[in-house]
Amino acid sequence: MLEAERLLLLVEDDAAFAKTLSRSFEQRGYTVVHAPDVDTMQTLLQSHHPTHAVVDLKLSGKESGLTCVSLLHAFDPAMQIVVLTGFASINTAVEAIKLGASQYLAKPSNTDDIEAAFNHVAGVAPVEITNRSTSIKNLEWERIHEVLVETDFNISETARRLGMHRRTLARKLEKQRIK
Numbered sequence: 001m002l003e004a005e006r007l008l009l010l011v012e013d014d015a016a017f018a019k020t021l022s023r024s025f026e027q028r029g030y031t032v033v034h035a036p037d038v039d040t041m042q043t044l045l046q047s048h049h050p051t052h053a054v055v056d057l058k059l060s061g062k063e064s065g066l067t068c069v070s071l072l073h074a075f076d077p078a079m080q081i082v083v084l085t086g087f088a089s090i091n092t093a094v095e096a097i098k099l100g101a102s103q104y105l106a107k108p109s110n111t112d113d114i115e116a117a118f119n120h121v122a123g124v125a126p127v128e129i130t131n132r133s134t135s136i137k138n139l140e141w142e143r144i145h146e147v148l149v150e151t152d153f154n155i156s157e158t159a160r161r162l163g164m165h166r167r168t169l170a171r172k173l174e175k176q177r178i179k
Contacts, residue, residue, distance in 0.1 A: 006030045006051055007031045007049065008050060008053065009032075009041065010032055010053075011037075011059070011065065011068045012034065012054070012056045021054065024110075036060070037060065037061075038071070041071070042071065049076065052081075052082075052118055053068075053081045054081075054084060055081060056084055057084065058087060065085075066083075069081055069099045069100055070100065077100065080102045081101045082114050083101045083104045084105050084114070085105075086106070086145075088106035092104070103117035103120055141172075144158070144172065144173075
């Protein structure tokens with residue numbers, strides 16, 4: 001079983017983001033292994049013993065990062081687990097911490113934020129809050145994207161759930177193309 005001094009397990013379904021984050025952590029002296037889903041993560045745990053983990057809350061399909069947090073905590077309660085999400089809520093933050101996450105960070109978070117969260121000790125002042133405020137437009141776009149994912153990108157159903165006209169939603173989507 002591979003056990004490095006600082007072995008980071010990255011559970012992230014966005015390959016480009018995972019590659020960027022992996023490189024950044026490798027430059028800081030971490031050994032990084034990547035899993036895009038729960039099954040791959042479980043396979044990696046058979047041959048690796050990570051000391052740290054970064055878990056995306058919303059994985060592709062119906063998978064939840066909370067499942068990963070629970071499995072990782074059961075595997076090693078001492079593992080430092082940070083949950084990252086673009087859809088932060090108090091409910092998921094509380095649930096993640098209850099399941100064994102050390103910290104819960106809203107995106108955009110960078111390597112400095114994540115590493116600071118790893119070093120955070122319970123009972124000590126929280127990780128320093130950066131001066132990156134979220135604009136109303138970003139919050140609106142995050143909510144639109146969240147509902148789009150919930151409706152499997154059905155624009156008519158998304159517009160209905162958001163209480164807006166379908167054409168209005170289509171115009172907003174044209175301005176903010178999904179990649």
